[in-house]
Amino acid sequence: MKVLLVEDDxxxxxxxxxxxxxxxxxxxxxxxxxxxxHMGDTEAYDVAVLDxxxxxxxxxxxxxxxxxAGRQLPVLILTARDGWTEKVDxxxxxxxxxLTKPFRVEELIMRLRALVRRxxxxxxxxxxxxxxxxxxxxxxxxxxxxxLRLTALEWRVLECLMLRKEVVVERGDLTxxxxxxxxxxxxxxxxxxxxxLRRKIGRDAIETVRGRGYRLTAAVAP
Amino acid sequence: MKADASLGRRLLLGASxxxxxxxxxxxxxxxxxxxxxxxxxxxxxxxxxxAFLASTVKVAPAGEIALDGSADGxxxxxxxxxxxxxxxxPRNMLRSRALGDDVPDVSGLPLPPPPPPPPxRTAPPPRPADGPGPGGQALHYRILRLAIDGMPVEIVxxxxxxAVLGPLREAMTTLGLSLLVLGAALLLAILLQVRLGLRxxxxxxxxxxxxxxxxxxxxxxxxxxxxxxxxxxxxxxxKQNAANLERAxxxxxxxxxxxxxPLATLGVALSAGGRDGYRYSAKLxxxxxxxxxxxxxxxxxxxxxxxxxxxxxxxxxxxxxADLGAVLGKVHAGRGIAFEADIPxxxxxxxxxxxFDEIAGNLLDNAFKWSATAVTARAVAEARWVLLQIEDxxxxxxxxxxxxxxxxxxxxxxxxxxxxFGLSITRELVDLYGGSLDxxxxxxxxxxxxxxxxKAGVEPTP
Numbered sequence: 029m030k031v032l033l034v035e036d037d038x039x040x041x042x043x044x045x046x047x048x049x050x051x052x053x054x055x056x057x058x059x060x061x062x063x064x065x066h067m068g069d070t071e072a073y074d075v076a077v078l079d080x081x082x083x084x085x086x087x088x089x090x091x092x093x094x095x096x097a098g099r100q101l102p103v104l105i106l107t108a109r110d111g112w113t114e115k116v117d118x119x120x121x122x123x124x125x126x127l128t129k130p131f132r133v134e135e136l137i138m139r140l141r142a143l144v145r146r147x148x149x150x151x152x153x154x155x156x157x158x159x160x161x162x163x164x165x166x167x168x169x170x171x172x173x174x175x176l177r178l179t180a181l182e183w184r185v186l187e188c189l190m191l192r193k194e195v196v197v198e199r200g201d202l203t204x205x206x207x208x209x210x211x212x213x214x215x216x217x218x219x220x221x222x223x224x225l226r227r228k229i230g231r232d233a234i235e236t237v238r239g240r241g242y243r244l245t246a247a248v249a250p
Numbered sequence: 251m252k253a254d255a256s257l258g259r260r261l262l263l264g265a266s267x268x269x270x271x272x273x274x275x276x277x278x279x280x281x282x283x284x285x286x287x288x289x290x291x292x293x294x295x296x297x298x299x300x301a302f303l304a305s306t307v308k309v310a311p312a313g314e315i316a317l318d319g320s321a322d323g324x325x326x327x328x329x330x331x332x333x334x335x336x337x338x339x340p341r342n343m344l345r346s347r348a349l350g351d352d353v354p355d356v357s358g359l360p361l362p363p364p365p366p367p368p369p370x371r372t373a374p375p376p377r378p379a380d381g382p383g384p385g386g387q388a389l390h391y392r393i394l395r396l397a398i399d400g401m402p403v404e405i406v407x408x409x410x411x412x413a414v415l416g417p418l419r420e421a422m423t424t425l426g427l428s429l430l431v432l433g434a435a436l437l438l439a440i441l442l443q444v445r446l447g448l449r450x451x452x453x454x455x456x457x458x459x460x461x462x463x464x465x466x467x468x469x470x471x472x473x474x475x476x477x478x479x480x481x482x483x484x485x486x487x488x489k490q491n492a493a494n495l496e497r498a499x500x501x502x503x504x505x506x507x508x509x510x511x512p513l514a515t516l517g518v519a520l521s522a523g524g525r526d527g528y529r530y531s532a533k534l535x536x537x538x539x540x541x542x543x544x545x546x547x548x549x550x551x552x553x554x555x556x557x558x559x560x561x562x563x564x565x566x567x568x569x570x571x572a573d574l575g576a577v578l579g580k581v582h583a584g585r586g587i588a589f590e591a592d593i594p595x596x597x598x599x600x601x602x603x604x605x606f607d608e609i610a611g612n613l614l615d616n617a618f619k620w621s622a623t624a625v626t627a628r629a630v631a632e633a634r635w636v637l638l639q640i641e642d643x644x645x646x647x648x649x650x651x652x653x654x655x656x657x658x659x660x661x662x663x664x665x666x667x668x669x670x671f672g673l674s675i676t677r678e679l680v681d682l683y684g685g686s687l688d689x690x691x692x693x694x695x696x697x698x699x700x701x702x703x704x705k706a707g708v709e710p711t712p
Contacts, residue, residue: 037511037512037515039515040511040512040514040515040518043515043518043519044518047518047521081507108506108507108508108510108511108514109507110546110549111604111607111608112574112577112604112607112608112610112611112612113603113604113607113608115577115611116573116574116577116607116611119573119576119577119580120573123580124580124583125580125581125583126577126581128510129510129511129513129514130510130513130514130516130517130538130539130541130542131514131517131518132517132521132535133517133518133521134521142583142584146583146584151586153584
């Protein structure tokens with residue numbers, strides 16, 4: 029799960045990013061509205077955290093521009109402005125959720141997970157695919173009812189496939205969603221991660237679709 | 251006069267002084283003119299008698315003078331009235347019958363020296379004099395000294411001073427009364443004029459009172475030319491005041507929001523520390539919470555404090571509730587709570603939109619938090635109020651608990667965690683608008699909040 033964090037306060041952005049990474053999220057940080065808008069336009073994110081009071085371009089303008097360009101990316105507004113009128117304006121600009129500073133980082137994580145889950149069409153937190161189950165609210169994977177231990181990259185790949193179970197996920201999409209902007213893909217290539225995942229949850233659970241990407245499936249391959 | 255005394259009194263006093271002085275001067279001048287006129291009439295009559303006497307006096311060769319006929323025609327025929335005549339020759343003296351034996355002491359009077367006769371005139375005019383006559387009666391004299399056949403003759407004709415003063419007094423009495431009436435009429439007119447003239451000030455006062463009551467933003471510009479500069483200055487002042495207020499609010503908001511980001515940083519840092527096993531982090535996190543509450547509370551107060559009395563603002567209810575419902579639907583998206591609003595179209599409350607959002611937003615948010623499946627909002631119009639009822643369907647807090655939490659003076663720190671502490675601000679805002687907030691159990695077992703706010707378009711009761 030990859031998060032675009034648009035926040036101009038560097039210490040806060042760094043702390044949020046650290047907390048999110050600790051929960052296996054991939055996080056890209058943009059320090060102003062212009063960068064944020066550009067990154068949201070050009071890269072694939074599962075969710076964006078957007079401050080309203082941003083240098084260069086205000087958050088609400090960024091959000092409107094994304095929505096006008098047809099970008100459906102779920103957006104959580106994270107702002108110090110806590111009036112209801114500002115909330116209404118934020119949602120009218122196209123926000124999906126709203127959190128006011130100061131906040132509990134656990135609350136932010138919970139809301140981001142819920143946003144991503146709902147944006148991928150899952151009404152309930154528990155997603156099951158064959159023997160693998162995923163609690164989208166806590167971010168815990170289970171295999172046959174037992175907790176599954178995963179590295180951050182493995183978690184990201186499996187979460188991405190799980191949220192889109194039974195659907196082919198393009199290689200490019202997967203790569204983008206798994207790696208943070210500045211981390212190279214060479215050391216831990218996608219193939220290696222998928223191979224490690226297959227060892228943990230079963231060979232047939234992840235199907236390779238040639239020339240396109242991967243699919244998490246409950247169907248047993250013939 | 252004190253500088254701050256009534257304007258009307260100043261104008262009235264000024265005008266009165268002027269009118270009295272003008273009338274007194276007019277009385278004096280008219281009196282003088284009248285006196286001269288009456289005097290002239292009398293003099294003319296006396297001079298006719300003088301001329302008559304001069305033409306009828308005959309001088310005998312021995313120096314004796316005699317009248318050729320009678321000169322005692324009226325009014326010289328009645329004795330003791332002051333109408334007398336007397337002709338003195340070098341030898342004898344003729345006098346009117348009315349004089350009897352009393353001879354006016356003509357030679358004793360301070361007679362002015364005869365003016366040099368103009369060369370083309372045959373006879374100089376008789377000279378006037380005033381003095382007491384027989385019996386101390388005040389007399390007016392006309393004296394002519396002339397020579398008849400070479401003999402010096404002095405003709406004296408008198409009239410009573412009363413003949414001059416009587417008509418004068420009569421005329422002056424009438425005149426004085428007329429002038430008094432005129433003066434009174436003028437004063438009345440001025441009183442009326444001052445009243446009418448100062449009426450725009452009364453209207454202005456009314457307009458300013460309306461501004462103060464919040465029914466108007468500015469004082470209307472249609473004012474008399476003299477007041478217009480004052481009004482435009484006043485309006486500028488109002489505008490500046492509003493701008494200052496707005497700036498002060500913005501400063502408070504900026505301060506609050508400026509504090510929140512470092513506070514958020516602190517909160518997140520503490521939470522990260524908590525994971526690393528820092529044992530005081532929970533306590534510190536509570537402090538961060540408390541600081542946030544304080545900031546939000548005072549931010550709300552700063553907004554609310556700016557509001558004094560009724561307002562001109564209107565907030566249409568249905569769209570505002572629909573917006574808030576949509577927001578809360580998204581915020582609580584995961585819980586599938588149905589929101590149903592039954593608000594008559596066109597219903598509006600006399601409330602700043604932001605304040606209404608704050609009030610209704612907090613109440614609805616609370617309802618969403620505690621609700622299991624559904625939240626409803628219903629509004630009805632009453633005579634002066636709009637009643638908005640918000641219900642949830644899950645017994646969270648009992649109405650008594652809520653009422654306790656919302657008691658005025660309740661300390662913020664004691665507000666139950668999880669319970670929207672925005673409600674204390676809500677209570678303050680509702681109070682500021684003169685509305686009411688009541689809590690009861692809903693039919694479904696949840697909480698029913700009844701909010702009354704002034705209806706828009708209704709004149710607020712003073």
